[in-house]
Amino acid sequence: LLIAFGFTVQRDYILSTQYQQGFWTDVSRLCPxxxxxxxxxxxxxxxxxxxHMNPFAGQFARILGFIYKFPEAWIEPDNLRQSSQPKVLRLNSNWQANILIDNNLLRLDRKTLVKTRRNTPKSQLNSTNVIFLQAHQGQLVRKTDSLVIDDKTAQFKQNSSNLKMPPFEKGVLYPYLINDLSNQSINYLSTGSQEEATDQYEDENSI
Structure with missing residues (x-):
């Protein structure tokens, strides 16, 4: 029984790695x-x-800083909140009820993000430098139209570049998390309802 459990964990570890590779490759492709x-x-x-694990938990918001070498002026190693490097954040199941404070003004805190530590202060962000990725017909796609909730509207960042991938030097995790774009990645999207990973915490300086 113990041996069988070991094989199951090993299988999950391999699958988790493949999910991460597929996801971060798509993030790079969709957000050049x-x-x-x-x-x-x-x-x-x-x-x-x-x-037995969540491939998208842990230091999730910090990962891009290890895939790419961003300019040093963007980096605050001890406080990601003060860092201006690009970062990916996960929205919780209730985000639509709380995210729009005003037109083009987003609320990003415990009410909209996957559970953060209690001492994370509220955060407000202009939507025009925000990229929204969503699942559509079994693929991750970039939202190009506006988000409209009640009487408020948010316009997200539009890609006006001709880049296929972000123009930064490759970081230490690049060869492990970015697949060749000519290769088909594993499907890392959920195929049905699942419980939100509320037992996982983002770093307290994740925003």
Missing amino acids: DMTQDTVILVEDASLARVE
């Missing part, structure tokens, strides 16, 4: 125009899980 202070949002419920 990421720049200083860009925030990339994705719905947590759209990301698949494996039985």
